[in-house]
Amino acid sequence: MDRKHSNYEVQIIGKPLRCPHCDSAIFSHREVYLDIVSPNVDVDPFNEDPPEQLVLQSFTCNDCYNIQQFQQLTKGMETNIVCKQVD
Amino acid sequence: MAKDLNLEESHIAILDRPINCLFCEHDVFIPYVTYKNEVEPEMYAGIQANYTAVCTHCGSAIQFGEMSNVHVNPIITxxxxxxxxxxxxxxxxxxxxxxxxxxxxxxxxxxxxxxxxxxxxxxxxxxxxxxxxxxxxxxxxxxxxxxxxxxxxxxxxxxxxxxxxxxxxxxxxxxx
Structure with a gap:
């Protein structure tokens, strides 16, 4: 998900995203990557595959900084996350 | 418990109470063991394991820092x-x-x-x-x-x- 660091109104599966703490509807966005494979396991030096990662879209409330995270799910041309830039 | 997580659609319960997605209220999740590099100044630099459940309906992610009271029940069709x-x-x-x-x-x-x-x-x-x-x-x-x-x-x-x-x-x- 290519997105610059702006403010957004967000819809998840067609439902407006609100902050559960302060009810704000404006969020900033970051994409975050979580390793799924433990970095402590023995690494095969000949394996050039990058570590498996869980990619989440992270939305931080502009008022209270509460964070909500979603995995982007796509089905054909449809996606669960729709963002509208507001500034 | 962590080894029980297996990327299968699952119901999850904490202290025997089923959890629902906080956003859409569905109750089917894909559980992941996730790792992040964590640095605490003057304490230690280490790898921190977390547990992340992703709702299969809306994609909402719930993270847990500790799994001792969490039960993952894979859904077997x-x-x-x-x-x-x-x-x-x-x-x-x-x-x-x-x-x-x-x-x-x-x-x-x-x-x-x-x-x-x-x-x-x-x-x-x-x-x-x-x-x-x-x-x-x-x-x-x-x-x-x-x-x-x-x-x-x-x-x-x-x-x-x-x-x-x-x-x-x-x-x-x-x-x-």
Whole structure:
């Protein structure tokens, strides 16, 4: 998900995203990557595959900084996350 | 508990109370063990394991820092269960064929006596509760690899990439 660091109104599966703490509807966005494979396991030096990662879209409330995270799910041309830039 | 997480659609409960997605209230999640580099100044720099459940309906992610009170119950559909049973029977047929186990195990599997199947497959087991077909299948596949009947890496790749649709034809090619 290519997105610059702006403010957004967000819809998840067609439902407006609100902050559960302060009810704000404006969020900033970051994409975050979580390793799924433990970095402590023995690494095969000949394996050039990058570590498996869980990619989440992270939305931080502009008022209270509460964070909500979603995995982007796509089905054909449809996606669960729709963002509208507001500034 | 962490080793029980297995990228399968699951119901999750904390302290025996089922959890629902905070956004859409659905109750089916994919559980992940996730890791992040964590640096605490003047304390330590280390790897921190977290547990992340992603709602299959809306994608909402819930993170847990501790799993001792969390129970993950994979959802087994009838089709998946039947596929597990077919694969288990194929794996056992191959082990019998290669004379690595007594053929009574086939009768036990057909009668769904999975605890007895488990005991025959793995003489030392301290499990006392009822065994699902999946646990027996995992041990049967492990035995096939240990005895060099099948390529362990190939089995691992098929399980990761294709799950049951791939395991069944793979095992069938070893039946004489």
């Amino acid at each position: 009838e089709a998946k269960l039947q596929a597990q049973k077919r694969c288990l029977l194929l794996a056992l047929q191959i082990l019998v064929q290669e004379k690595k186990i007594d053929d009574t195990v086939l009768t036990l599997a057909e009668e769904e006596q999975y605890f007895k199947v488990m005991v025959l497959l793995k003489s030392r087991t301290n499990q006392v509760e009822e065994m699902p077909a999946l646990s027996c299948l995992a041990i049967a596949l492990s035995q096939l690899s240990t005895h060099n009947i099948v390529d362990a890496m190939q089995v691992h790749r098929i399980i990761l990439d294709e799950s049951y649709p791939g395991i069944e034809p793979f095992l069938k090619q070893f039946i004489k």
